[in-house]
Amino acid sequence: xxxxxxxxxxxxxxxxxxxxxxxxxxxxxxxxxxxxxxxxxxxxxxxxxxxxxxxxxxxxxxxxxxxxxxxxxxxxxxxxxxxxxxxxxxxxxxxxxxxxxxxxxxxxxxxxxxxxxxxxxxxxxxxxxxxxxxxxxxxxxxxxxxxxxxxxxxxxxxxxxxxxxxxxxxxxxxxxxxxxxxxxxxxxxxxxxxxxxxxxxxxxxxxxxxxxxxxxxxxxxxxxxxxxxxxxxxxxxxxxxxxxxxxxxxxxxxxxxxxxxxxxxxxxxxxxxxxxxxxxxxxxxxxxxxxxxxxxxxxxxxxxxxxxxxxxxxxxxxxxxxxxxxxxxxxxxxxxxxxxxxxxxxxxxxxxxxxxxxxxxxxxxxxxxxxxxxxxxxxxxxxxxxxxxxxxxxxxxxxxxxxxxxxxxxxxxxxxxxxxx
Amino acid sequence: xxxxxxxxxxxxxxxxxxxxxxxxxxxxxxxxxxxxxxxxxxxxxxxxxxxxxxxxxxxxxxxxxxxxxxxxxxxxxxxxxxxxxxxxxxxxxxxxxxxxxxxxxxxxxxxxxxxxxxxxxxxxxxxxxxxxxxxxxxxxxxxxxxxxxxxxxxxxxxxxxxxxxxxxxxxxxxxxxxxxxxxxxxxxxxxxxxxxxxxxxxxxxxxxxxxxxxxxxxxxxxxxxxxxxxxxxxxxxxxxxxxxxxxxxxxxxxxxxxxxxxxxxxxxxxxxxxxxxxxxxxxxxxxxxxxxxxxxxxxxxxxxxxxxxxxxxxxxxxxxxxxxxxxxxxxxxxxxxxxxxxxxxxxxxxxxxxxxxxxxxxxxxxxxxxxxxxxxxxxxxxxxxxxxxxxxxxxxxxxxxxxxxxxxxxxxxxxxxxxxx
Numbered sequence: 001x002x003x004x005x006x007x008x009x010x011x012x013x014x015x016x017x018x019x020x021x022x023x024x025x026x027x028x029x030x031x032x033x034x035x036x037x038x039x040x041x042x043x044x045x046x047x048x049x050x051x052x053x054x055x056x057x058x059x060x061x062x063x064x065x066x067x068x069x070x071x072x073x074x075x076x077x078x079x080x081x082x083x084x085x086x087x088x089x090x091x092x093x094x095x096x097x098x099x100x101x102x103x104x105x106x107x108x109x110x111x112x113x114x115x116x117x118x119x120x121x122x123x124x125x126x127x128x129x130x131x132x133x134x135x136x137x138x139x140x141x142x143x144x145x146x147x148x149x150x151x152x153x154x155x156x157x158x159x160x161x162x163x164x165x166x167x168x169x170x171x172x173x174x175x176x177x178x179x180x181x182x183x184x185x186x187x188x189x190x191x192x193x194x195x196x197x198x199x200x201x202x203x204x205x206x207x208x209x210x211x212x213x214x215x216x217x218x219x220x221x222x223x224x225x226x227x228x229x230x231x232x233x234x235x236x237x238x239x240x241x242x243x244x245x246x247x248x249x250x251x252x253x254x255x256x257x258x259x260x261x262x263x264x265x266x267x268x269x270x271x272x273x274x275x276x277x278x279x280x281x282x283x284x285x286x287x288x289x290x291x292x293x294x295x296x297x298x299x300x301x302x303x304x305x306x307x308x309x310x311x312x313x314x315x316x317x318x319x320x321x322x323x324x325x326x327x328x329x330x331x332x333x334x335x336x337x338x339x340x341x342x343x344x345x346x347x348x349x350x351x352x353x354x355x356x357x358x359x360x361x362x363x364x365x366x367x368x369x370x371x372x373x374x375x376x377x378x379x380x381x382x383x384x385x386x387x388x389x390x391x392x393x394x395x396x397x398x399x400x401x402x403x404x405x406x407x408x409x410x411x412x413x414x415x416x417x418x419x420x421x
Numbered sequence: 422x423x424x425x426x427x428x429x430x431x432x433x434x435x436x437x438x439x440x441x442x443x444x445x446x447x448x449x450x451x452x453x454x455x456x457x458x459x460x461x462x463x464x465x466x467x468x469x470x471x472x473x474x475x476x477x478x479x480x481x482x483x484x485x486x487x488x489x490x491x492x493x494x495x496x497x498x499x500x501x502x503x504x505x506x507x508x509x510x511x512x513x514x515x516x517x518x519x520x521x522x523x524x525x526x527x528x529x530x531x532x533x534x535x536x537x538x539x540x541x542x543x544x545x546x547x548x549x550x551x552x553x554x555x556x557x558x559x560x561x562x563x564x565x566x567x568x569x570x571x572x573x574x575x576x577x578x579x580x581x582x583x584x585x586x587x588x589x590x591x592x593x594x595x596x597x598x599x600x601x602x603x604x605x606x607x608x609x610x611x612x613x614x615x616x617x618x619x620x621x622x623x624x625x626x627x628x629x630x631x632x633x634x635x636x637x638x639x640x641x642x643x644x645x646x647x648x649x650x651x652x653x654x655x656x657x658x659x660x661x662x663x664x665x666x667x668x669x670x671x672x673x674x675x676x677x678x679x680x681x682x683x684x685x686x687x688x689x690x691x692x693x694x695x696x697x698x699x700x701x702x703x704x705x706x707x708x709x710x711x712x713x714x715x716x717x718x719x720x721x722x723x724x725x726x727x728x729x730x731x732x733x734x735x736x737x738x739x740x741x742x743x744x745x746x747x748x749x750x751x752x753x754x755x756x757x758x759x760x761x762x763x764x765x766x767x768x769x770x771x772x773x774x775x776x777x778x779x780x781x782x783x784x785x786x787x788x789x790x791x792x793x794x795x796x797x798x799x800x801x802x803x804x805x806x807x808x809x810x811x812x813x814x815x816x817x818x819x820x821x822x823x824x825x826x827x828x829x830x831x832x833x834x835x836x837x838x839x840x841x842x
Binding site: 028029030039043044046047065066067068069090091092093095096097098100101102104105106107108109110111158159160161162163187188190191192193194226227228229230232250252253254255256257258260261273275276277278279280282283284285286287288308313314315316317 | 701
């Protein structure tokens with residue numbers, strides 16, 4: 001592998017593409033807006049960013065973002081393109097925070113652009129020496145859950161906020177007895193005064209330990225430890241002491257350096273919640289794709305992350321959902337066993353209806369399939385809801401149409417009646 | 422002060438405004454997409470977010486963002502409005518990471534909206550018990566620099582990346598001898614192999630100590646310590662040991678919890694670089710205003726932050742620059758002496774030409790005025806460049822037109838000739 005960092009962007013500009021690309025390369029390495037003493041040829045050849053590839057796309061009619069400039073002699077064209085830049089690793093060393101200042105720093109403010117989105121990034125393997133990557137990933141999560149094959153069925157504790165520790169534990173009991181594999185806190189619930197972490201986790205884990213003793217099944221509970229660094233380490237230890245197997249953090253709330261500290265300390269799977277990612281991902285004209293975003297977090301040590309789901313209740317389209325999920329399962333380094341693959345978590349409006357399409361698109365059951373209403377609203381109750389989802393996934397993997405499989409599987413039949421196509 | 426958190430957003434929606442606002446309030450507190458057991462009236466009255474105010478603005482013609490939905494019986498109107506929500510502090514407690522998951526979480530993904538931007542936030546004073554705020558702020562920074570009044574004149578080491586520690590120190594020597602108050606590393610320069618932090622900072626500080634011994638003037642050098650948590654603490658200690666007074670961090674690279682750790686440890690002023698903020702701030706249809714953004718970071722402990730400058734080389738307009746700078750100097754809490762005011766840093770294409778307008782708009786000299794080319798490109802050299810900026814600010818404060826003042830001040834006259842209006 002080369003010792004250069006590559007980043008690919010979508011850009012929109014009224015300037016000639018080569019000129020616009022050169023302005024990013026300059027701003028994000030050796031240049032400034034006037035020539036300064038010391039920017040020698042030797043320095044430039046060592047440190048200047050390189051424009052590696054420009055793939056021109058269709059012109060845009062109007063500027064996507066305000067504040068852009070026009071060249072003095074404008075030919076009336078507003079170009080769009082995918083442009084790949086590279087930087088020497090020696091510009092910043094294998095440091096994610098300093099990588100961000102380079103590839104996701106001031107460039108959104110450049111006047112040459114009326115649109116700019118970071119699409120993907122490729123990192124040299126030197127980053128693997130500086131970061132630990134996922135501790136559990138797909139294989140380890142399956143082991144912790146005792147689910148060697150098939151999807152992991154999951155759910156989220158709702159109402160998001162307002163339940164007491166005892167009410168939360170009671171809900172967990174019902175879900176565990178219904179046969180669920182994975183339960184997570186809502187991202188709005190961490191350590192609020194109504195449901196303190198130090199009461200909630202022991203209450204929930206007591207229920208799950210009893211369940212495990214009785215059934216042999218250890219349900220994974222992703223306890224939302226999001227908070228300050230010392231709080232997160234303390235909460236990690238509490239979860240571990242109570243026999244838990246997973247902690248959850250809101251990635252955008254804590255930042256990469258805090259995750260690195262947590263990963264070094266952690267003995268548990270880390271569930272990376274991407275709430276707030278819509279701010280980066282939703283606009284095609286600004287921000288950062290999830291394909292790029294999740295790489296930083298995988299390298300820093302998450303084991304799972306969210307990708308929405310097919311026909312979700314949010315505004316992400318299916319192609320984007322599947323691209324994100326596939327990326328989670330694709331090695332980001334060539335190093336054997338250190339590809340940093342993580343488990344994608346499908347959620348948001350998911351029911352038996354999405355199982356077959358999800359399996360077809362992803363070609364894998366290495367995922368957590370999380371349903372709320374898709375379980376709770378089953379006409380025969382929560383256990384039947386969980387069974388119906390297993391039936392839907394069995395049918396998907398066997399390639400049997402849902403309607404056919406439902407003829408011999410009553411819970412699935414009821415689910416299909418309840419959740420219209 | 423109330424015990425509720427307020428956040429104000431700009432929204433764009435094809436749904437009736439009250440309905441759209443209610444969907445945010447539900448998603449970001451007690452609700453989910455179907456009714457679930459346990460969302461009782463009592464729970465809702467305790468924990469539901471409230472819509473406090475809706476100020477309708479002009480309708481939009483087209484959706485600003487893709488992926489939005491339409492109501493079943495759409496009246497053809499695409500509303501825009503400023504909407505203020507409030508949450509009980511008890512939903513998450515005084516925790517910035519968990520506050521972000523609530524007020525800047527999943528809401529950008531909601532189908533009801535074709536545009537959504539966080540404009541401002543008001544926090545109850547309970548946050549002041551949990552966070553330390555700026556240690557130095559405006560008054561402390563003036564004390565550390567020995568500049569009791571007037572603007573602090575600053576500059577940035579360029580080329581951004583590629584200089585050796587010795588070359589950096591030599592540049593600092595020239596700038597210090599020219600009379601500058603403040604020098605910062607570029608955000609691209611932290612601890613790359615070409616210019617290791619552990620060599621750069623001693624080399625730079627040796628120069629600044631010699632300068633201070635000779636002249637009595639202690640130039641503030643903001644050393645870019647951006648990195649992992651342990652690296653930042655180590656680098657802080659190195660700067661302190663070398664007699665430095667300031668450290669710089671890229672806020673978006675490190676995250677709020679890492680800053681909280683650093684603030685607790687720090688004996689130095691913390692310079693908060695906002696690179697990457699353009700991704701949040703540039704689009705009017707998505708993201709977060711700097712007015713909202715900077716409040717989180719002030720509370721967590723920065724002492725300075727960047728606001729661009731008037732007629733800057735980037736795409737931020739002057740109104741936005743001044744709104745940001747004014748906000749930095751406005752108390753965010755009523756508590757006496759604990760308003761968390763920080764020093765705004767003006768930069769990007771600044772010269773003598775912007776002094777009077779900046780002073781008029783801000784009504785204060787509590788700022789760092791950072792120039793690169795505006796100093797270096799002075800026809801009579803760097804010292805004359807610094808003197809010309811002091812003259813421009815003296816004229817601004819005295820209310821004397823630049824051209825008049827230049828008649829009796831040669832360095833300013835040369836600068837006016839060099840930097841055309």
